[in-house]
Amino acid sequence: MIIPLNDEEITQNLNSLNGWIYADSKLTKSFEFLNFRDAVAFIMRLSFEAEQSDHHPEINNCYNRVAISLCTHDAGSKVTEKDFSLAKAIERLFPA
Numbered sequence: 001m002i003i004p005l006n007d008e009e010i011t012q013n014l015n016s017l018n019g020w021i022y023a024d025s026k027l028t029k030s031f032e033f034l035n036f037r038d039a040v041a042f043i044m045r046l047s048f049e050a051e052q053s054d055h056h057p058e059i060n061n062c063y064n065r066v067a068i069s070l071c072t073h074d075a076g077s078k079v080t081e082k083d084f085s086l087a088k089a090i091e092r093l094f095p096a
Contacts, residue, residue, distance in 0.1 A: 004078030013084045020087055026058075027070040027083050031094055039066050042093060049089040055082050057090075 005013070010022050020029045033039040039061055046068075050056045058069040068090060070083040 002072055002075040002080050002082065004072070004075045004080055010079055017084070017087055017091065022079065025071055025078055027079055027087055028068065029087070029090075030065060030067045033064045033066070036063050039064050042066055045093045046090055049086065049093065053082070053086055053089070055086050057086065 014020060014022060014027075017027075017029075020027050022028075031039075031042065033042060043059060043061060043066060046057070046059070055070075055072070060067040070079070070086055071077045072080040072082050
């Protein structure tokens with residue numbers, strides 16, 4: 001069984017991520033790209049990370065913007081270490 005993190009653990013873990021927020025029991029972040037093609041390419045790269053970790057985010061794309069939300073359904077749709085692990089992998093994909 002996967003155990004949800006408490007608020008203190010979530011706050012501590014958020015310090016290691018740039019721009020991610022905790023709201024509505026999810027980790028969320030929006031990314032902006034130069035154009036639609038770059039946004040979709042990012043989503044494709046993200047899909048490989050998600051499949052490898054067997055953890056699939058909510059993804060919303062509108063032209064050059066991609067919004068991602070993470071929670072762990074097996075933990076009652078709460079935030080777990082699994083979400084932070086995928087968030088860190090997503091950060092490595094985003095061109096700085």
